Amino acid sequence: MVESLAMNIHFFKFASFLYLFGTLAYLSYIIFLKDTLSKIAVAVVSIGFAFHTLALLTRYVEAGYTPVTNLYESLSFFAWMIIGILLIASLKYKVKVLGSFLTPIALILMLFALALPKEIFPLAPVLKSFWHPFHVIFAFLGNAIFTFTFCCGVMYLIQEHQLKSKRIGAITKRLPPLNLLDDLSYQSLKFGFPLLTLGIITGAVWAEYAWGRYWNWDPKETWSLITWLLYAALLHQRLTVGWRGRKAAIMAIVGFLAVLFTFLGVNLILPGLHAYSNW
Amino acid sequence: MTELLVIGLNHKTASIDVRERLAFPEGGIERALSRVKSFPSLKENMILSTCNRVEIYAAARETEKAIHDLKEFFSQYHKISSKEFEKSLYTHVGEEAVRHIFRVASSLDSMVVGEPQILGQIKSAYNMAVESKTSGLILHRLLHRAFHVAKRVRTETKVGNSAVSVSFVAVELAKKIFGTLEKRTVLLIGAGEMSELAARHLVSGGIEKVLLTNRTYERAVELAQEFRGESIPFEEMNQGLKKVDIVISATDSTHYLIEHDQVAKVMKDRKQKPIFFIDIADPRDIEPKVGDIENVYLYNIDDLQKVANENIQDREKEARKAETIVQGEVVKFVNWYHSLEVTPTIIALREKFEAIRNRELGKILSLYPTLTEKEKQSLEAMTSAIINKILHGPLTLLKQTDEEAMSDLYLDALRTLFQVSEKTLGESDTEKEKED
Numbered sequence: 261m262v263e264s265l266a267m268n269i270h271f272f273k274f275a276s277f278l279y280l281f282g283t284l285a286y287l288s289y290i291i292f293l294k295d296t297l298s299k300i301a302v303a304v305v306s307i308g309f310a311f312h313t314l315a316l317l318t319r320y321v322e323a324g325y326t327p328v329t330n331l332y333e334s335l336s337f338f339a340w341m342i343i344g345i346l347l348i349a350s351l352k353y354k355v356k357v358l359g360s361f362l363t364p365i366a367l368i369l370m371l372f373a374l375a376l377p378k379e380i381f382p383l384a385p386v387l388k389s390f391w392h393p394f395h396v397i398f399a400f401l402g403n404a405i406f407t408f409t410f411c412c413g414v415m416y417l418i419q420e421h422q423l424k425s426k427r428i429g430a431i432t433k434r435l436p437p438l439n440l441l442d443d444l445s446y447q448s449l450k451f452g453f454p455l456l457t458l459g460i461i462t463g464a465v466w467a468e469y470a471w472g473r474y475w476n477w478d479p480k481e482t483w484s485l486i487t488w489l490l491y492a493a494l495l496h497q498r499l500t501v502g503w504r505g506r507k508a509a510i511m512a513i514v515g516f517l518a519v520l521f522t523f524l525g526v527n528l529i530l531p532g533l534h535a536y537s538n539w
Numbered sequence: 540m541t542e543l544l545v546i547g548l549n550h551k552t553a554s555i556d557v558r559e560r561l562a563f564p565e566g567g568i569e570r571a572l573s574r575v576k577s578f579p580s581l582k583e584n585m586i587l588s589t590c591n592r593v594e595i596y597a598a599a600r601e602t603e604k605a606i607h608d609l610k611e612f613f614s615q616y617h618k619i620s621s622k623e624f625e626k627s628l629y630t631h632v633g634e635e636a637v638r639h640i641f642r643v644a645s646s647l648d649s650m651v652v653g654e655p656q657i658l659g660q661i662k663s664a665y666n667m668a669v670e671s672k673t674s675g676l677i678l679h680r681l682l683h684r685a686f687h688v689a690k691r692v693r694t695e696t697k698v699g700n701s702a703v704s705v706s707f708v709a710v711e712l713a714k715k716i717f718g719t720l721e722k723r724t725v726l727l728i729g730a731g732e733m734s735e736l737a738a739r740h741l742v743s744g745g746i747e748k749v750l751l752t753n754r755t756y757e758r759a760v761e762l763a764q765e766f767r768g769e770s771i772p773f774e775e776m777n778q779g780l781k782k783v784d785i786v787i788s789a790t791d792s793t794h795y796l797i798e799h800d801q802v803a804k805v806m807k808d809r810k811q812k813p814i815f816f817i818d819i820a821d822p823r824d825i826e827p828k829v830g831d832i833e834n835v836y837l838y839n840i841d842d843l844q845k846v847a848n849e850n851i852q853d854r855e856k857e858a859r860k861a862e863t864i865v866q867g868e869v870v871k872f873v874n875w876y877h878s879l880e881v882t883p884t885i886i887a888l889r890e891k892f893e894a895i896r897n898r899e900l901g902k903i904l905s906l907y908p909t910l911t912e913k914e915k916q917s918l919e920a921m922t923s924a925i926i927n928k929i930l931h932g933p934l935t936l937l938k939q940t941d942e943e944a945m946s947d948l949y950l951d952a953l954r955t956l957f958q959v960s961e962k963t964l965g966e967s968d969t970e971k972e973k974e975d
Contacts, residue, residue: 423716429849437715439813503811
């Protein structure tokens, strides 16, 4: 047990190390715009992702449950999804600078996780549920996609500001065209929103099994509802009024702040049913 | 000793008229190359003929004579009196000729500095010279170095990365707003040289459809034919604004044609689809406040000019970097070129052999410390004799070869085979200077 526990941690640390290099390569790419750098970045991050996947698998085997039960595991899983989405997006779109925004976020999550206790504990009874892994996987997949949406929003606002203020230079050149950013933001929203919805529904079903009630109004539930409403509003405005560009970008950023607060803020500040362990 | 030279004219020295009259049509270059080759005053040549420059590169046996012959050739071949073009001609010899082709290949001498086509044009000029067998060792080396320099300039500097004309800036901006220009529509309001130029750039940038409107409808129809576009009556401009992505306005109207409230309303109908206004008119056609509306981007001619100017400054900075690269490469080439001279090569070769001999002899002598003085002297004499005998044949041949082309070839081969590098030759040159 001890040996294998060491294995998944080793894999995790090695993945973090590679993400660090990948992040540096992506940041150098956005500065120097050399294609070689972006190729190195993709290669290093892909290898990091492979080791990260190994870390999750070994932990799954060793723990005997889907490793998404405490903050360390959730952060790791969150970062894994973000990198996964980045790699998929890199295959599909030629927007290399996305990595320069997404990898630092994943890296911060990894470093945060590294600082946390990583031991495998027997599963708390309340988490022993068919529904719990689905709830967490959907929720985090949604969160990871919203991280992507958030990055598109940030890039959009910067690029739009440059174009509006007629400062055409190094920054304009490095960021993708506005319509591509807006498009990516919209597409990702269309994927992220149903996943968040599924995450909340499976969570409610699990809550019914665990606590006998679908909805308990504990802080995490309340905040995820707020998050859901924000994204629902954004999607609605996009679909009907033709919201786009600046407003949509700002809303995507606000939504992501709500995601972060639901995920981290609630755990750290507002105690409730979701606090199964100190971490 | 042969000398490199280039003679020709370009967009800076000659009017398009003269350039056109001296240009070599692609089909005729082969014939021209062999005509030039028949002059005894030069032994290698290459002709570069583009719409911006006409140049003959040559390795000359007698420089003065070759320059004269080439001028005559221009005049006879194109049946044009030399008075008509002589003032436009420039001649570079030796190091200056090397620098010239390196700068041309790196697009530092182009009308639009950094434009990439020139390298391809030089490559095909070189290929034609190779096929016609008018290029030899010197031009081969020169051109390969020129390609190398061009590559270095392209990868190590940002010359040629930025848009420096107003129309080009407009296209670049449109791409930053819309991504690709495919399936986009542009509306031209008013006819004028600038707006037509901008529209032409957009069309070549991939714009799918051009709409035109003008106060005099006939002119709009006329222009529409030219762009294979569609003309709309001036009164229906608002309808046009709802459909198009880019608007170029260039009328001589004295008041605003397009105002804030009008565009704000249009944007609602467009469901906020972004629109890019380019106001080329003076006085302005579009109220500046229009640019404050969300998803509306408004640039006037001065804004575009400002971006273009900044790009020009950037490029000049990069061009200076490129000149440094060129300078370094010119020095390298000139060193190699000098190494083709017979005497320094012989000296260098002898020095190299002598060094080997001393090293090996030293080893033997230290292995057998008991050797008598006489035995040592015999060894010395024997090794010296071996080297002299080995070198005798090749060196005699080198000194006696009258055919320069052969001697160049031999020298180059000798240097490569025995790895007598250009650098060691250069160093021995400077040492000699010190001794002097």
